Amino acid sequence: EAQVTQNPRYLITVTGKKLTVTCSQNMNHEYMSWYRQDPGLGLRQIYYSMNVEVTDKGDVPEGYKVSRKEKRNFPLILESPSPNQTSLYFCASRSFYGGEETQYFGPGTRLLVL
């Protein structure tokens, strides 16, 4: 079954304590992305990756890091979390074939930073 998995699904942490949210896809997609979802703002792209070792900033990259050492994994790293990073986070991978794209989303990670 084609899927994107994220872990953990729920996380409560304190300001300044480094954390990593993992993301993995089993569809051999080159393109992966991280979004955050906040009420009234929809989804905003944090970072994206076009392939292994190739990443770039999205619209709201401040306070986040990513890495892409393997095609299937795209972890999101918060080096020093702050309360304004409390949000719902989604990882996604995308296929682009024959001029058409399809984006697959993970189940989400709800993060609370105290």
Next chain:
Amino acid sequence: GNSVTQMEGPVTLSEEAFLTINCTYTATGYPSLFWYVQYPGEGLQLLLKATKADDKGSNKGFEATYRKETTSFHLEKGSVQVSDSAVYFCALSKGGGFKTIFGAGTRLFVKA
């Protein structure tokens, strides 16, 4: 820059009512347009898409037509069900590009 505007919710309808959720966009060139649906506690799922002007995307009774002249991609369904209760997101991407722009989302409640 590129942007997507969709009608504010929540939208509350009775079962079997007609649904329209408005979506307009601003973009240069010819973006691809999408509707995603998010059920409670889940991630987004692609509902339908259209890649060029006058295309109609359809799925599960939902339809949307890519109208370049009005820069719109309104979502419609002729008869909603309670199970359609969810948040609906309109989105665009520049074909082959790496950024997807989402609208703020519209929450739909369908009453039995």
